[in-house]
Amino acid sequence: MGRKVTVATCALNQWALDFDGNLERILRSIEIAKQKGARYRLGPELEICGYGCSDHYYESDTLLHSFQVLAKLLESPVTQDIICDVGMPVMHRNVRYNCRVIFLNKKILLIRPKMALANTGNYREMRWFTPWSRSRHVEEYFPPRMIQEITVQESVPFGDAVLATLDTCIGSEICEELWTPVSPHIEMGIDGVEIFTNSSASHHVLRKANTRVELVNFATAKNGGIYVMANQKGCDGDRLYYDGCAMISMNGDTVAQGLQFSLDDVEVLTATLDLEDVRSYRAEISSRNLAGSRVTPYHRIKVNFALSCFDDVCTPVSEPIQWRYHSPEEEISLGPACWLWDYLRRSKQGGFLLPLSGGVDSSSAACVVYSMCLQVCYAVQNGNQSVLDDVRKIVNDEAYTPKEPQELCGRVLTTCYMASENSSQETCNRARCLAEEIGSYHININIDGAVKAVWSIFNAVTGRLPQYKVHGGSATENMALQNVQARIRMVLAYLFAQLSLWSRGMPGGLLVLGTSNVDESLRGYFTKYDCSSADINPIGGIRKTDLISFIQYCIDNFHLTSLRSVVSAPPTAELEPLKKGEVTQLDEEDMGMTYAELSVYGKLRKIAKSGPYTMFCKLITMWKDICTPREVASKVKHFFRMYSINRHKMTILTPSYHAADYSPDDNRFDLRPFLYNTAWSWQFRCIDEQVSKVESKEVNSKLEDVA
Incomplete structure (x- = not known):
């Protein structure tokens, strides 16, 4: 009697609406699964059309092409003699569902609709799909004629059911259902289901992997069973990076761990x-x-099919393993790098242009590109032909094979230092030294001529010429002078991105990389449409303190010694005049708050859902040893004033790698007004009243002690 089963799960780098590529990757994963002896193969959520189709789910074309791909899968010899579990949208009784379609030997066994939809943060599944709300209920579904002709099935089961094979019982969960308080696997396990499957499209956030792993292991720790999880990987065409981590668990222990970050399109x-x-x-x-x-x-x-074989006594089984987690610095090194690679190869551009200022942010972005080049070289050395093919297309050289990351970096990354009369020699040197170490093609640009030309136009029209504050100008003049420099840099960045390859006799254009971190975006500490405006931003969802740790990681692991001077230098925009050649403008002084404080404000505002008053109430206890209640009140008020004044800037943030759950990205994730009453009169009055109460209590307590 058979008792040992081999199951397969996978992480696929699917792409929204890339039906040809998605079909190819699905077939390849099934073929590999069969080669490894699996009798059941699970794929990621909505893998046929790609998870990130968004409003394309409204289009009948998306449903049509998904069924066309399903028909190809049903007919393929590759899918025979293995239970295949694929994801796609299905319309049933004019209601659109996010479904698993499970089939075997040209017969659909079950269409299982998703019962709990992800509808928070970056997810909007309720916009396109309806949850199946009828637990343990199954109906007839009449598939399109193109499917009926292949399966010879007039109708197939549709609903919340499980598969009973000759040797075991299999039940499905879909992504969000694992995260709900009452997950389906609980009742299924009690009813004798032995194998639970979960097809996911779960994106990467720093320090999140352990949560997913613990949920999977806990699913079988109390109830027993085998849990098989598949996940999407790569950039699906948006800000998210799906980080793989396919896994298999049994009785509370991990027995197989997939890669979290990889350039392989198919991992089984x-x-x-x-x-x-x-x-x-x-x-x-x-x-x-x-x-x-x-x-x-x-x-x-x-199901008249067995996952096990009769003669399996000598077949070895998988033993429990210890999950290996990446450090946050490793996650920054790998996640954004893989995201950039997908974006570069799929956009068919010739590389990146990065305005490199010599500070932590732009240096971090440069290091992410360098890490990308490292991952590409590793993949090529390990025989990944698809990565090599993509590299050759990007550099327009069919004979090219990358050997060293510096060499590849010189082909795909152009860095430029855009100096003005307010720039210091120290930042210029730091940018040049880092460019030399990573091997980027580096150029120096002086923007003074362009800035003065803009001001000459203004002077010709108005007859007036603004001055910096240190030269007697007003705050309005001072800000305008800084903003022109910043915006000129954006214009020049795009000019050189379009034409720098042409000027060197090479085809193609470059993607401009942005360098604002998540804390500066939250505070609005950047000029609207300045050089923070770009095509994509690999660090836009990462906080400053994590970027500083990442720089140290690059010093230790990539041996980029020039970064030592970067990490030790105080952050500065260098937009105001130097004093005796030295920088006097410091970011934290300009902002009126530290980067560490900004991280705290961001988490309380977004994750803890705190308005001004609640944030104050939380911080008077968190900061009781370092600030008085009145000082806390002043800090909270200043943050909310600056946040609300600059909120409009967050509507135009460069699309950024999503790595922080307190990101202020206005696109889908952080939906708030961008025109505020910046006085916050009612809220701030509540804070002031509470400060007075706290101070009165402290005074009375001191008087009682004296008495």
């Missing part, structure tokens, strides 16, 4: 497990067995 993970280990684990959980004796049973789809 298999494990061979003994069903009797599940049954013996469950045997002594009396509470589970009591619940199982009175559970409402699931509808079982009978």
Whole structure:
């Protein structure tokens, strides 16, 4: 009697609406799964059309092409003699559902619709889909004629059911359902389901991987069973990076771990497990067995197919492993680098242009590109032909093979230092030294001529010429003078991105990289449409303190010694005049708050859902050892004034790699007004009243102590 089953899960780099590429990757994953002996293959969520189709889900074309791909899968010899579990949108009774379509040997076994939709943060599934709300209910679904002709099935089961094979029982969850308080695997496990599957499109956020892993392992720790998770990977055409981490767990332990960051478009993970280990684990959980004796049973789809073989006594099984997590610095090094690679190869551009100022932010962006080049070289050395093909297309050289990351960096990254009369020699040197170490093609540009030309136009029209504050000008003049410099840099960045390759006799254009971090975006500490405006931003979702740690990581691991002077230098915009050749303008002084404080404000505002008053109430206890209540009130008021004054800037933030749950990105993630009453009169009055109460209590307490 067979008892050992081999199951396969995968991480696929699917792309929204790339039906040809998505089909190819699905077929390749099934082929690999079969080669590894698997009898069941699970793929990521909505893998046929790609998860990130967004409003394209409204289009009948998306449904049509998904069924056309499904028809190709059903007909393919590759999909025979293995249960295939694929994801796609399905319209049932004029309602659109996010579904798993499970089939075997040209027969659809079950269409299982998603029951809990992801509808927070970056996710808007309720906009396009409806959750299936009828637990344990199954209906008839009449597939399109193109499918009926292949399967010879007039109708197929549609709903919340499980598969009963000859040797075990399999139940499905879809992404968000694992994260809900009452996940389907709980009741399914009590009803005797032994293998749970989860197809996901779960994106990367710094320090998030452990949450996902713990949820999977915990799913089988109390109830026993095998849990198989698939996930999308790569850039699906938006700000998110789906970070793979396909995994298989049994009885609370991980038995197979997939890569979190990889340039491989197809990764297949298999494990061979003994069903009797599940049954013996469950045997002594009396509470589970009591619940199982009175559970409402699931509808079982009978499948005349076994996942195990009769003669499997000598087949080795997968043993528990310890999950290996990346440090946050490694995540910054790998996640944005893989995201940039996908964006570069899929946009068919010739590389990147990065305004390199010599500060932490732009240096971090340069290091991410360098890390990308490292990952590409590793992949090529390991025989990844698709990566090599993409490299050759990008550099327009069919014979080119990258050997060293510096060499590749020189081909795909152009860095430019845009100096003005307010720039210091120190920042110029730091930018040049880093460019030399990573191998980028580096250019120096002086923007003074362009800035003076703009001011000459203004002077000719108005007859007036503004002055910096240090020269007797007003705050309005001072800000305008700074903004012109910043915006001229943006214009020149795009000019050189379009024409620098042409000027060197090479085809193509470059993508401009932005360099604003998440804290500066939250505070609005940047000029609207300045050089922070770009095509994409690899660090826009990363806080300043993490970027400083990342710079140190690059010093230690990439041996970029020039970064030592970068990490030790105080952050500065260098937009105001120097004093005896030295920088006097410092970012934290300009902002009126530190980067560490900004991170705290961001988390409280977004994650803890705090308005001004609640933020004040939380901070008077958090900062009680370093600030008085009145000082806390002053800091909170200053943050909200600056935040609300600059909120309009967040509507035009460069599309950034999403790495922080307190990102102020206005696109889908942080939906708030951009025109505020910046006085916050009611809210600030509540804070002032509370400060007075706290101070009165402190005075009375001191008087009582004296008495």
